Amino acid sequence: MSAYEEFWEEKQEIDALMEKGFTIVGVAEIMDGMDVRFAREASEPNQTGLRLLSADARKYIVGLIIEKQRKAL
Template identity: 35%
Template sequence: MHEHQFYLEEKQKIDTLLGNEFRIVAINENLSGMFVAFKQMGDQGNTAHATLHLLIPETRKYVTNLLLAEKVDQSPT
């Protein structure tokens, strides 16, 4: 098993969303892993939503490190 590959895949999804003006708006952790809700907050007034289901511990850690580094807006909207 190459878990690192799965991590890279999940991370890429997060990075893609963040690169397209999505912000994290909600996090829910449960028995199935981590659910991260994103909302697009661009200048063009787009309001798309997306939710990622993260399975890999490294990715779940990555998300909170993003919050810690304030790379994303920490205030929920």
């Protein structure tokens, strides 16, 4: 699988969760990627997560976090 295809699949998973009303509540860098936690509300005990392996998907997540912070200002 090409790097672009890997990114595209991870981006589709992220976008699908965001469309369902999930928001990013936590990220953790790991040796081979990034673990991202999503929840509908920050205090919701029922969370889901993704492991992102492509650098472009990790950059995409960071962009979403920055956009969310800018809107909060």
